[in-house]
Amino acid sequence: MHIQGFEYFLVAAEELNITKAAAKLYISQQYLSAHIHRLEEQYGVELFQRRPTLQLTLAGKAMVFYAWQMLNAENAMKAKFADLAENCAGHLKLGMSRQRTQVFFGNIWDEYQPQHPNISITLEENNTESLLQQLRANKLDVCVCVNVPPTHDLEIIPMVTEQLCCSVSTALLQAYHPETWEIDRARFQKEGVDLLSIQDLPFYLLPPQNRIRVNLDHLFSVNNMYPHATLETNNQELMLRLADDGVGIISPMYLYQYWQNNTVSSTPPQVFPVKNDISTNNISLVCRKGQPLPKYVEDLKLVIRAEMNRYRSIVNKMNAFELII
Template sequence: MVMTTDVHVRDLRYFVTVAEELHFTRAAEKLYVSQPALSKQIRALERQVGVELFRREPQGVVLTEAGAALLPHARRVLAVWAEGAAAVEEARTAQRSTLVVGMSTSPGRGGLLPAIRSRFTVTQPQASLRLHQVSWEDPTAGLADGDVDVAFVWLPLPDADRYAWTVVAEEPRLVALPETHPLAARAEVDFADLADEPFLALPPAAGPLRDYWLALEARGGTPPRVGAEVASTEETYEALVAGLGVCLVAAGNAPLITLGGVTTRPVRGVGPSRYALAWRREDGGRPLVRAYAEACRRATGHT
């Protein structure tokens, strides 16, 4: 007996039920289908396998030799399919109960992530959190592509109307520069004295965030000199040490790059940075997104 490849799970389920009931009417009732429809499907299955599976008799039906041979295999296929369907449902449930948190660098800031996690798990004990690191080329930290559910980002965001956010921290922008730089001798630097300096820039894909960290708003229309493009904390540090340029950095991120040979100074003439937890507006009603945003507000005192 040669099986064709287009036998459906439904056909096998119908076959097994008739084989167990040995009565088309009872099998149809059990399957919630009409008896004529069930008979039609069984005949179609017999045509597909090229042999009779049941012998019709006045008292009901009996399995043929071919039907009896097929029955244990059909049961095994149905059991495996049921296991597969259960695995899919388990994965779907896990997906619904997992919140993916995007970031380009660790938020740090006095144990912010553990503080949010502890508050989140109080209200969502069955949920799990997964952190997703994203390149600086994506200023939305995965939100735009749908790779994450919420993300720690720097404002401003591109396509800002797509997102909602809660501000995590508002911090002064400092200038990071080599310790040997002449301006490093000052306690504070006026941005006007930095205007002609080569700056380290985010990749062009960062859009308005690149412009923000180049402080275009403070340049009076004069374009910046870009000494190098950087896409990570490590690249930033190496470029600073190499003297390729200076850069603005949020006060909370200064410890990440002042490792040796690099220092930071306060800057007059530029506004503070804003670090935020953001999410897509259409996801604002999702329970896990709402719960994480609320945990973030409580952890940062922004309730």
């Protein structure tokens, strides 16, 4: 039996639902059932009790134990062979959101590729939920994820925590708060922005399904306030560029992108921390717990963590307050 059969079985054993397990593995239910049936035929045991609900038999529980041992041994062997190989060549699979790939991966590549010129990388750009599913299905080696809860099967390495910021230009404050704009700006610099206090300004909003937008809509709704939205876009870089005409709720990574794309002499956009409890992003490096990884994957993890430290240092130096901890 190919090692993949055991990987499929373990996902089915965890989910105890063929439909959910197949979806998690990105395969059909029939294909997954066929793999399980071949395992049962090969070892002459029944792994699942199928009625009234799917449950592991005693043999199935034993299979879980030994299947994990086999997978860990297989991965340890691959990692060791990769490290022993002269002029180590290999391939790794990295998961990251599309937005974070655009902002960070260029720097990661520039640092990592000269160290490992014979290593190729496949980038999977997706949201955290999808990346974690693929990681558990052994389709990724490591991923950069947001707000991952503790779990028994994954190693979660915290890197940075991002606080959302609000772009409020002086020109916008002067136009809408001509009598108090200087006082407002000084208060924002000291305390951050209470979004309820600027609900009369025009807003740039993220799409309705976005997590930040959902929280923002709830904030205004419970306070019976409905700001005037002049633009709806998922492009936070564009929000920063148009900051003279509207308020945008921005991830600090776009300040980092701004810093990378502009000269040192250019004036950074005017942003302030958001005081309201809308959202913070805990950015972590995630891999499967207990799985040995080749040195070239461990080296990539170090490069990613170094890039996150650089990100934190630069963004916090751009402002008189900390947006990243």
